């Protein structure tokens with residue numbers, strides 16, 4: 001759950017990148033890390049085993065000040081392998097928003113579905129109702145599923161974000177879309193816009209500037 005301190009004018013959000021093994025969650029965080037100004041980020045903590053898979057989780061803290069307000073965004077990834085269910089649940093605790101990173105290759109579609117079902121199960125167990133933004137990563141693969149027929153995970157109207165995280169393409173757009181959805185879901189609960197005196201679009205513009213984006217990136221999101 002977001003930490004909101006109206007006296008200190010501080011907002012801390014938690015965003016979690018979830019998805020099947022090897023879909024590119026850690027690569028998304030690396031690309032984000034590369035874009036954020038050094039002044040506005042902490043160390044990217046990542047723990048990898050030799051087979052290229054995240055053992056526990058990655059964490060990238062991003063912080064910035066604007067209008068006398070201090071924002072902190074903690075971005076996590078979970079390990080995708082089935083055996084790490086318990087770790088995923090712990091990392092998901094207190095999440096305010098989720099980016100689901102799906103794999104674009106045809107043979108990974110079953111793994112995508114299984115992982116999404118797992119996400120739903122974990123969220124239900126934790127009693128969390130948070131926005132989920134879906135990204136299809138690895139759009140650069142020659143063998144990739146068409147977006148028109150891609151799984152929208154039970155929501156036919158769901159917008160799908162395309163990315164190629166190795167080159168950084170689409171990473172920022174997905175991140176911004178997730179934070180916009182997060183703000184929109186928290187605003188009615190906390191009265192963020194009113195009590196902080198910051199409208200959502202202003203929050204988005206400032207955030208965008210601090211992660212090396214342009215006005216265009218917020219519009220696309």
Ligand SMILES: Nc1nc2c(ncn2[C@@H]2O[C@H](COP(=O)(O)OP(=O)(O)O)[C@@H](O)[C@H]2O)c(=O)[nH]1
Pocket residue numbers: 019020021022023024025026027028052053054077080137138139140141163164165166167
């Ligand atoms: N071709 C291609 N490979 C990618 C892309 N994103 C990640 N990868 C590769 O896929 C592998 C798994 O990525 P990683 O971020 O560790 O996946 P995670 O298990 O979801 O954290 C690595 O070898 C990455 O370099 C992408 O957009 N395109």
Ligand SMILES: [Mg+2]
Pocket residue numbers: 025026027053054077078079
């Ligand atoms: Mg990883």
